[in-house]
Amino acid sequence: MPINEYSDGEDMSIDAAPATNSLAGVASAHANARQPGNAPLGSGLEARGIHAWFGKHLALENVSLDFASGTVTALIGPSGCGKSTFIRTLNRMHEFIPSAAMAGEVLLDGQDIYSKGMDVTKIRLQIGMVFQKPNPFPSMTIGENVLSGLKLAQLKVENKDELMQECLERAGLWAEVKDRLGAHAGGLSGGQQQRLCIARALAVKPKVLLMDEPCSALDPGSTLRIEDTIGQLAQTMTIIIVTHNMQQAARVSDYTAFFLSDGGPGNMIEVGPTNEIFSRPRDQRTENYVSGRFG
């Protein structure tokens, strides 16, 4: 169903909620154990009964997941299982594709980001995104790239240089670029460009950061640096990361959700604390996947 007629779809998500809530509840319970309250910028995100279509094709069926503030959740699963589609519904990048439609709710601080009258640009300011391929703006300098979000969203900031340095430091890039902030971003290596994209996403101070396979185009060394960065960032925000790399999921995340498609639409099979998903998953399919028997 088209996104702008979304409100009619509410019934669907309520019907569907009980079936998956037990799984989502696990994440919430363990989130409390990790005491996420010390996350000043962090905020919880809840997805309820998410369905996603491309044209008539149902790509994702009834996914409900809670993301407690200050936690890192990894979304794993084989290609085509809908995990990228799912993450794109969380900041309304899904509707960017012309024929795309969705049903369900995504609650940020308890408010549905798809409700009528929501300003989609404000939502994307609060829920930032880092993409698979590093995509800095090539016509801008490194410094301009970091601050580009402010320009794009027409935000005013008191001390730009301070913010630039802070974001680059948090993204783990400051030491490498501090002497060439005026150089064009195209001259950086792939890993540096990706950290620049992270810095750029941080500059608008999002509460949630979505990362769609942020390391899949990078070499192992750069991957490690980005994983470090994720660990640092998780202290102050909620992070959701899609990854094909199970070791990465195990290294960086507190919670892991396993997605799978049996040829039809993608489903979420299981979610839980990362060490449990990898050591004693409850579903046989999850075990097959994390033990490397398929995928």
Next chain:
Amino acid sequence: MSATISQRPVPPAAREITTKPRTSDRIFRGVVTGFGMASLAILTLIGLFLALRGFQTFKHEGLHFLTGVKWESVTSDSGKVTTDFGVGAMLIGTVLIACVALVVGVPLSVLSALYLSFYVPERLKKLLVSVVDLMAAFPSILYGLWGFFILMPMVEYWAKLLYKYLRWIPIFDAPQPFFERSPFVAGIVLAIMIIPIVTSVSREIFAQTPLDRVQAAYALGATRWAMIKTVVLPFGSSGIVGGAMLGLGRAFGETVAVFSVLNIVFKVNFHILYGTGGNIASMIILKWGEATGDETKALLAAGFILFVLTLLVNMLANFIVRRTLKSGK
């Protein structure tokens, strides 16, 4: 002494790598080479033809041919013919009219290309794109007639407004309040004629904007306009310049449309609102029918000037496009 150095094995000389193409490949290569070179050959031959035929005029008039503003051939009572040919006024008119066309036409084209690329409803898009393409193929005499009967009265009114309020800017001033058939009208007709080609080229380049940059902008909370300003326009700037230069080429060379709306007078006129002017192409068509002897040669020489002007503009365009490509992408 050399023995110690020569212990390293000397690398062999590089081999010559060749391949023998099949006959069919060679034939095809010959055919496409021939057609590819044909355009270059034709262009060169036209240039040579104009230069050779106009040579006498250049020799006779000298630099005066470029700066002179008269176009006269007087036969005295004794039968002696004195000529005074200069394209100065027409050269200025050519550039002036083309500039009006660009200033009016390019912003409109870019806006319409942005609409067609990012705002138009999918169902309307095909229709509008084909209409714009059709506009490019429309015969120029029809623009000229339409400009004369419909556009001119309206433009005359705009000209009066501009004259009334912006007279203090020299180009909007006029020696007399005579606004019919001015370079301004001709420029606006030309603007409408170049809109399709500039729109088309801009739209093509906007469509190639890398999707990941577009997504990056949206994901940072950009509005559509902010995204266009930050991503699409910097990426497409060279394409816009290229399109504008193609438009400029057409504006320089346009004959019929200008001929039908402009009051062609051999006089230097920088006042775009004032009904006096001309461009080289329309001058040639005006004088061609009655020209004989020296005047014919002079007209061909004027054609050569137009040829060179167009070449220069295209070279400049290439230079700009290449430089913007290098600095940005």
